[in-house]
Amino acid sequence: MPNVQTATLAVLRALRMTTIFGNPGSTELPLLRDLPADFRYILGLQESVVLGMADGYAQGTGRAALVNLHATAGTGHALGNLFTAWKNQTPLVVTAGQQARSILPFEPFLFAEQATEFPRPFVKWAIEPARAEDVPAAIARAYIVAMQPPRGPTFVSIPVDDWDRPCEPVHIPQAGATNPGDPALLAQAAQVLARARQPVLVVGAGVARDGGWTRVIALAERHQAPVWVAPFSARCSFPEDHPLFAGFLDPRREAIVAALTPHDVIVALGGPLSLYHVEGDGPHLPPGATTVFIADNPAQVSWAPCDLAVVADADHALAALLVGPEPAPRTAIAPRAAAAAPDRAILTDRLVFDHLAALRPAGSIVVEEAPTARGPMHDHLPITVPDTFYTCASGGLGHGLPASVGMALARPDRRVIAVLGDGSAMYAIQGLWSAGQLGLPISFIILNNRRYEALRGFGRLFGMHSVAGTDLSGIDFCGLATAQGIPAQKVGEPDGVGPALRWSFAQTGPTLVEMMIV
Template identity: 65%
Template sequence: MSTVRHVTIDLLRELGMTTVFGNPGSTELPMFRDFPDDFRYVMGLQESVVLGMADGFAQGTGRAAIVNLHSSAGVGHALGNLFTAFKNQTPLVVTAGQQARSILPYEPFLFAERASEFPRPFVKWSCEPARAEDVPAAIHRAWLVAMEPPCGPTFVSIPIDDWDRSCEPFAARKVHADRAGDPAALAACATSMAQARRPAIVVGAGVARDGAWDRVIALAERHQAAVWVAPMSARCSFPEDHPLFAGFLTAGREAIVATLSSHDFVLALGGPMNLYHVEGHGPHMPEGCDVWLIGDNHIHAAWAPAGTAIVAQCDRALDALLAGPEPVQRDAPPVRQRLPRLDGAALTDAYVLQRLAALRSPESIVVEEAPSSRGPMHEHLPILRKDTFYTTASGGLGHGLPAAVGMAMARPDDKVIALLGDGSAMYAIQGLHAAAQHGLPVSFLILKNNRYEALHHFGRHFGMQQLVGTQFPELDFCKLAEGHGIVARRAEDAASLDEALRWSLAADVPTLVEAVVL
């Protein structure tokens, strides 16, 4: 009879999870005895980096990735990026070791107490199988739940002595989830949109996840609808050089109402539209505005403060909307005006992003975690092609750097640019090691302003004149990169910036540019 390990390896192969991301400890090692040659093991030097790489890899491939962590200690280290994967709706199967079943009653060293509860609420499903022979079935169920919209991470705790136990063969099942939406509700939405005077569309990350980029363009052009990006959207869902592109919604109640006040119909697609970062007051949407929300996440539909919600995948819902009634005649909305170009007399984050936009290929992939530079990025670094922008949906730091590494592994023919703040980079700087070890030509661009700028911004919001512990001018990212095996250059003015960016973007090895900005 086969062992749990053999049956599980066969299952992982069948499910396409042959790249394993991990940082194993003693309780995980038996999983890797006689590790098969057609599998790839990607070691991370810290568990949060492991989760971030797997997240980037899963988003890049569109398939669930498998992560192997070390008992409670490793899961604890990874929780920040597990939270981000949950908010990103990234399909992951996270496994963690557990001490041998025979000594669990004695609270052994490095065991996990209530292991299946520990990662909640940031996993869709979690368990520790009651029997060793149930491990393959648990992993299969974890994969099914992770891949079912809305996608997300799942968790399985596996005792160390389960892997060598006898196990019957296990046959994987196919599960089809119909997310086409309610036909009558979609028809009503299409009719309302066709009759509106000034319709608007708000796109979220679900548009990109559902491959609906071209359909949204077609719907916007059919209705001459202005297109806004939902607050904190983690993906690119509409070309930012399109005449109907209107801009980005701010994550505040009053700001959203003011921005959408001229519209009598708003369709939010693929994510929450009323996502707030600061306290607000008053209505959630303009008075008299007909609001509809369509996305695959029933949780978003439940907590949305306004509008009629339809749970459906964006691509299928858009097919129904495109087949709706002919719209009334209406003028095109005004074209968005961009800010004047900067001359580079001062090396600001806005100027760095302007030059990156000029020098990079539009097909290159930007994985961003520079939250205090998000506004300048929206103005000076337009995203023009589908599936070329990724950022954290959770707001937690430490995701961007390792996610860029995973993205580069998933899409080796594309140039990946990791756009990072200096504070964000320090949350996961160890991820540089994996990029060097695997020879991934990621361009790491660090916007170094010597402080946690986001905290200074909120300090001003709260009327605080001083913030403790938020300055770090002594950090040297070139030396940090070289210590991890990556070549680096520093840019301190416009000339050295252009030289460094051209060098990095053309390189076929991992590189880092430290841009010292005001």
């Protein structure tokens, strides 16, 4: 009879979870004993890096990734990026070691007293199996739950002495993973859209997650409807060079209403359009407009201000909207005005993005975590190809650098460009080591303005002339990269941007370019 370890490895192999992301501790070691040759262990030097790498890998492959953490301490280190995975709707199966069952009553060293409660509410399901032989079935269920919409992380706590216990093989049931939505409600939404005088679409990350890129373009063109990107969308769901692309909604109530006021019908797909960053006043949406909200997350549907809400996979919903009634003829929309060219005499984030847009390899993937530079990126680095842009949906820091490592593992045929602020990069800088050890094709671009500029901007909103704890001067990113085995260049003048990027993109492995922006 096989033991729990062999039965679990069989489950993982059947589910194609043969890549394990971890930073091993004592309570996880029996899982790794004589690991078969078809499994690989991806080492991160801290658990938040481990979780971020797994998040990028799961988004890149479209399948749940396996994370192996160490008891309470390791799970605690990973919680920030677990929160981000929850907001990203990334499918993950997170396992954590637990002390041996026989000594749990004695509160042993490195045990988890409430193992399944600790990661909540940022997991969809959590369990510490009642019996050792239930571990493989628990992991199979965790995978199925993680992949069910809305996708997200799950958690299994496993006592260290479970792995060697006898265990029968486990049957894995097949389970559906999409929700086509209520046909009657989608038909009603299609009728509302067809009757509109001036409709508008607002697209969130769910359109990209559900593969709705082609259909959302067709829907916009059919109705001559401009397309806005929802606030804080973590994916690109519509080509940003399309004539109907309207721009990015500001995450303020008044700004959202102002942008959408010309329209009598608003169709929001794949994520909330009322995601605010600061408090506001007045209505959430333009008075008199009819709003349809479609997403696969029932929680979002429950609080989104709208007139008609449908829980559905975005691509299925788009297919239903495309077979709705023919719209009345509408006037073509004027294209969005292009952003002014950056000043070529000053090294700014705008100049860096302008060069990136011109020089980036075809099909390259941008993973971004530079909050202050998001606006300039929108203006000067348009994303025009599906599944080539990823960022953090939670607003937390420390996700982008390791996520780029996971993305490069998932798509080794593409160049990954990690655009990182200096403050963001320092949350997970040891992720460079993993990229170097694996020889991954990643260009780390550090926008170094030597400060937490986003916080200084918020300080001005609160009438603060200076903000404590925002000075980051003195960090040598090239030195940090070189120490971890990654070649690096520093750029201090505008005319050095292009040559440094060309050098980086010409390499087969990871590189780092530190841009000393003003």
